Amino acid sequence: MAHGLVEDLGEKIRSQSLRPGDKLPTESAIMQAYGVSRTVVREALSKLQAGGLVETLHGVGTFVLQPRPGGMGGVFRLDxxxxxxxxxxxxxxxxxxxxxxxxxxxxxxxxxxxxxxxxxxxxxxxxxxxxxxxxxxxxxxxxxxxxxxxxxxxxxxxxxxxxxxxxxxxxxxxxxxxxxxxxxxxxxxxxxxxxxxxxxxxxxxxxxxxxxxxxxxxxxxxxxxxxxxxxxxxxxxxxxxxxxxxxxxxx
CATH class of the missing domain: 1.20.120.530 (GntR ligand-binding domain-like)
Structure with missing residues (x-):
């Protein structure tokens, strides 16, 4: 389930439906929108962060970054x-x-x-x-x-x-x-x-x-x-x- 959420959010970022600087919805909002658990949401956000697509600022929220070369969709394909x-x-x-x-x-x-x-x-x-x-x-x-x-x-x-x-x-x-x-x-x-x-x-x-x-x-x-x-x-x-x-x- 986390993989599907990563793919969906990642595609929105790559297509610029979510632009650099945009704040992602809260964990609770994502849970409700996708019908998944908080654990799944957090795992997905961690993977997006590892891929250089988002940055989480504690107490503030998670924000879209400018995709970096070699991030999600780059050469590294271990799924x-x-x-x-x-x-x-x-x-x-x-x-x-x-x-x-x-x-x-x-x-x-x-x-x-x-x-x-x-x-x-x-x-x-x-x-x-x-x-x-x-x-x-x-x-x-x-x-x-x-x-x-x-x-x-x-x-x-x-x-x-x-x-x-x-x-x-x-x-x-x-x-x-x-x-x-x-x-x-x-x-x-x-x-x-x-x-x-x-x-x-x-x-x-x-x-x-x-x-x-x-x-x-x-x-x-x-x-x-x-x-x-x-x-x-x-x-x-x-x-x-x-x-x-x-x-x-x-x-």
Whole structure:
């Protein structure tokens, strides 16, 4: 749904139905006009901002910018809405290993105390939601996005915002239904290792911790996919067996 909203608003900006300097409607107005949730609206606005089409001024509103070369509609064509298969998600994880490993190292060198506090808040929210069985995707993404923002290089955060929560494998693959405490606790421990290295301003350890985390994510995804395929094969075999017995002639 966010993808469709991005396309519609983006087209209005490119066609100059919305001109540079125009203020977008409020989140509530967009929700009502498109029949979508606030989460969808915010994700769409984040992607438009990452594409250089709008700018959000806190407490003021979101304004249309002059489209920049290479923004939405430029060369970069990675569409989050098309990341749907295990092959797609594994490919994105390979991209993330390269991107976020360096991002973590830069964050360890450049982060501010305020940014470290924001990372801590995201991890605390993640851990709390693991305990109560709540949403862990939003704080997971918030943690990784805060690291990208802490690099001081806006392009790291732009790519993260463009991908949105599609970077979290368990949001994209139906096989990832493992929301039990043990699975998420492992993810949380890996996050804590990354955080600890960034907190003590240790770039090499931060890079290593992020690489381990994303490599483990890739392996968890592969294992989940293999388990799903095995289960599917068993189900199909059982179904074929039942069908054969139904057609066995009576003696």
């Amino acid at each position: 989050p809405g098309e990341i749907a298969t295990s092959v797609d998600v594994l490919a994105v994880l390979e991209l993330r290993i390269s991107l976020e490993t360096e991002s973590a190292g830069l964050a360890a060198s450049r982060r501010t105390d305020e940014q470290l506090v924001a990372m801590r808040q995201a991890l605390d929210a993640f851990e709390q939601n693991v305990t109560v069985g709540g949403d862990t995707v939003a704080p997971d993404f918030a943690f990784h996005l805060e690291i990208a923002q802490s690099t001081g290089n806006p392009y790291f955060a732009d790519i993260m915002r463009h991908l949105g929560t599609t970077i979290i494998p368990r949001t994209r693959i139906s096989a990832i239904r493992v929301q039990d405490g043990s699975y998420l606790s492992r993810v949380n421990r890996e996050h804590e290792e990354i955080y600890a290295a960034i907190a003590r301003r240790d770039p090499e350890s931060a890079r290593a911790a992020m690489r381990i985390h994303l490599t483990n994510s890739r392996e968890r995804l592969r294992m989940a996919q293999e388990a799903a395929q095995q289960q599917k094969a068993k189900t199909e075999a059982a179904g074929n067996g039942a069908a054969s017995s139904d057609h066995t002639p009576s003696r």
